[in-house]
Amino acid sequence: MDIATHVFSALYQFGDAFAFLVLSACGLAVIFGMMGVINLAHGEFIMCGAYVTAATVHAGLPLPLGILTGTLVSALVGVVVELAVIRHLYERPLDTIVATWGLSLIATQGTLIMVGSTMAGVGTPFGSFQVGDYSYSIYRIVLFCAAIGVLAALYALFNWTRFGVLARATIQVPHMAAALGVDTRLIYSLTFACGAGLAGLAGGLYAPTMTLVPTMGATFIMEAFVTVVIGGADVFLGTAPAGAVLAVVKSVMTSWQGQLFGQIGLLVAVIIVVRVLPKGISGFVLRERT
Amino acid sequence: MTGLLAMFRRLEGPQTVGRGPAFWALFALVLAAALAYPLFSDGYTVGNTVYFFVWVFIALSLCLIWGYGGSLSFGQTAFFGIAGYGYGVLTINFGSAYGFTLLALVIAVAIAALFAVLLGYFMFFGRIAGVFLGIVTLAVTLMLERFMAQTAGPEWRIGAARLNGFNGMSAMPPLTIPWPGEPIVLFADIGLYYLVLGLLVLVYLALRILMNSSFGNVIVAIRENPERAEMLGYDIRKYQLITFVIGAALAGLSGVLYTVWGQYITPSSMGMTAAALPLIWVAVGGRSDLTSTVIGTLVVLAAFQALTIYGSQYALVFMGVLLVLTVLIAPNGLVLGAMNWLGRIAARFTQRAG
Numbered sequence: 001m002d003i004a005t006h007v008f009s010a011l012y013q014f015g016d017a018f019a020f021l022v023l024s025a026c027g028l029a030v031i032f033g034m035m036g037v038i039n040l041a042h043g044e045f046i047m048c049g050a051y052v053t054a055a056t057v058h059a060g061l062p063l064p065l066g067i068l069t070g071t072l073v074s075a076l077v078g079v080v081v082e083l084a085v086i087r088h089l090y091e092r093p094l095d096t097i098v099a100t101w102g103l104s105l106i107a108t109q110g111t112l113i114m115v116g117s118t119m120a121g122v123g124t125p126f127g128s129f130q131v132g133d134y135s136y137s138i139y140r141i142v143l144f145c146a147a148i149g150v151l152a153a154l155y156a157l158f159n160w161t162r163f164g165v166l167a168r169a170t171i172q173v174p175h176m177a178a179a180l181g182v183d184t185r186l187i188y189s190l191t192f193a194c195g196a197g198l199a200g201l202a203g204g205l206y207a208p209t210m211t212l213v214p215t216m217g218a219t220f221i222m223e224a225f226v227t228v229v230i231g232g233a234d235v236f237l238g239t240a241p242a243g244a245v246l247a248v249v250k251s252v253m254t255s256w257q258g259q260l261f262g263q264i265g266l267l268v269a270v271i272i273v274v275r276v277l278p279k280g281i282s283g284f285v286l287r288e289r290t
Numbered sequence: 291m292t293g294l295l296a297m298f299r300r301l302e303g304p305q306t307v308g309r310g311p312a313f314w315a316l317f318a319l320v321l322a323a324a325l326a327y328p329l330f331s332d333g334y335t336v337g338n339t340v341y342f343f344v345w346v347f348i349a350l351s352l353c354l355i356w357g358y359g360g361s362l363s364f365g366q367t368a369f370f371g372i373a374g375y376g377y378g379v380l381t382i383n384f385g386s387a388y389g390f391t392l393l394a395l396v397i398a399v400a401i402a403a404l405f406a407v408l409l410g411y412f413m414f415f416g417r418i419a420g421v422f423l424g425i426v427t428l429a430v431t432l433m434l435e436r437f438m439a440q441t442a443g444p445e446w447r448i449g450a451a452r453l454n455g456f457n458g459m460s461a462m463p464p465l466t467i468p469w470p471g472e473p474i475v476l477f478a479d480i481g482l483y484y485l486v487l488g489l490l491v492l493v494y495l496a497l498r499i500l501m502n503s504s505f506g507n508v509i510v511a512i513r514e515n516p517e518r519a520e521m522l523g524y525d526i527r528k529y530q531l532i533t534f535v536i537g538a539a540l541a542g543l544s545g546v547l548y549t550v551w552g553q554y555i556t557p558s559s560m561g562m563t564a565a566a567l568p569l570i571w572v573a574v575g576g577r578s579d580l581t582s583t584v585i586g587t588l589v590v591l592a593a594f595q596a597l598t599i600y601g602s603q604y605a606l607v608f609m610g611v612l613l614v615l616t617v618l619i620a621p622n623g624l625v626l627g628a629m630n631w632l633g634r635i636a637a638r639f640t641q642r643a644g
Contacts, residue, residue, distance in 0.1 A: 102613030109606040225425045275416035
């Protein structure tokens with residue numbers, strides 16, 4: 001084992017952790033940054049994406065199309081949830097948490113009843129490659145690229161499209177945006193759908209790497225919460241750097257003491273960060289700039 | 291003496307629903323019925339009622355932190371689990387002689403409270419509030435569950451007590467009161483019933499006094515407007531921390547009593563579902579009042595158990611629907627709404643009579 005393989009191994013683990021954190025968090029972060037609402041059913045949107053992806057792959061479609069279907073179905077479910085529940089609770093963020101938790105309970109148990117306690121998975125594509133003594137899965141590299149791609153796409157969406165301009169206007173001063181003729185309700189619906197779709201995308205992307213059970217959302221949400229809490233309200237100034245920092249913490253702790261200590265490391269990091277930077281990294285960066 | 295009298299006067303006040311002779315007569319009636327209840331029932335039903343009572347403590351803790359304090363904590367089940375495991379480890383190691391189980395109860399609750407001091411310090415002195423507080427406490431809870439779930443191996447032991455991973459700990463001794471001659475062992479029937487009922491009444495009345503004292507008024511002031519409370523010169527962080535710790539101790543008490551009741555505790559008692567249930571009871575009951583929380587918890591628990599018997603899978607779905615509908619339609623809680631409505635009718639009636 002020479003230095004290069006060590007470095008590659010560390011980079012690979014960092015990339016893997018980064019992709020997991022960013023992909024699982026960005027849907028949550030978009031909704032939180034936009035509306036100040038935490039969607040506790042986030043994990044269930046991820047589960048929905050994974051299940052739909054697996055179902056379409058079993059029906060014979062190729063995996064990328066399956067992931068796309070999973071994303072779209074999650075986004076559609078997101079629209080329905082927004083119209084039925086979230087819309088009525090924008091004045092009461094704490095109640096939104098409680099209500100979305102109720103939804104998460106319904107979704108988990110409902111899936112258990114309708115689909116059963118487990119679902120046939122999807123094989124991990126692409127196989128693996130060898131560096132030094134270890135073999136690495138190529139799919140993990142794809143996931144890392146997907147995480148970067150999602151960040152880039154979100155940047156483009158919010159900065160270069162009309163929807164992005166209207167959405168940012170709505171974030172800043174909702175009443176003023178409404179007065180200028182922006183349909184803020186529609187913007188909120190679309191943003192929620194976007195967040196739900198991103199969750200579905202994360203589920204679809206990770207569907208080939210894990211067992212599909214109704215409670216699989218819980219695997220993601222802790223990481224997603226931690227990233228959003230540390231990142232703060234801005235996806236680019238918050239989620240991406242928070243993902244990078246936490247990926248270092250997680251990959252170092254994991255390779256040192258195992259999976260569980262990676263997660264404990266995340267938790268300790270978040271508790272210390274909320275003490276030092278209560279508004280997260282993006283709050284810190286924005287305060288420095290002004 | 292005057293101090294004691296002043297304390298009793300705090301049993302009713304602006305922060306709690308229910309006052310006057312009519313309310314206390316009803317209270318005495320319910321208490322008398324609860325005291326007489328084991329005489330007309332069998333051991334199994336009484337034990338089941340104890341199970342209901344055990345959960346009321348964690349509901350009251352959530353009512354205190356969320357309803358009165360305005361900070362939503364998902365971490366109550368974490369304290370529940372810590373204290374439950376604490377009791378198990380202590381009693382399996384040191385046995386139940388000389389009334390040690392009672393001491394273990396106190397120590398286990400203290401451990402949970404200590405943990406709350408540590409966590410609460412970072413949260414409240416970091417001034418995180420609202421949504422983030424909920425997430426951090428939830429993350430802590432899930433982390434604890436995952437940690438306990440992987441302790442299956444024989445290397446995870448504290449003294450003689452194996453943590454046993456997902457299967458949980460069991461066979462800890464029940465609460466035992468030392469008594470000349472033969473110690474009284476409180477199994478999960480009549481003995482434990484009276485102990486838990488006594489604790490429940492004590493905690494309920496003590497919380498009423500606490501919430502109507504100046505401390506309680508400050509807590510409610512912080513809920514209504516933290517900035518204003520701060521401008522009036524209160525260090526809101528300290529008040530929030532103290533509330534959080536009291537709540538954690540109550541949740542811990544619930545955990546110890548649960549462990550005592552079933553003589554087992556598992557990591558899933560700290561999982562997502564376990565954390566959601568107290569929230570449902572408190573939200574449906576009416577989080578901003580102690581009495582409605584107690585009533586709501588008992589009613590929803592009984593309904594949940596009945597549902598579990600007739601359609602076990604659908605019970606949780608129903609609970610979720612109940613929670614969403616409560617939040618959408620009656621955000622202050624169903625029981626509290628009903629209580630206020632009854633109160634208005636009673637007031638109109640007495641006005642007309644007088």
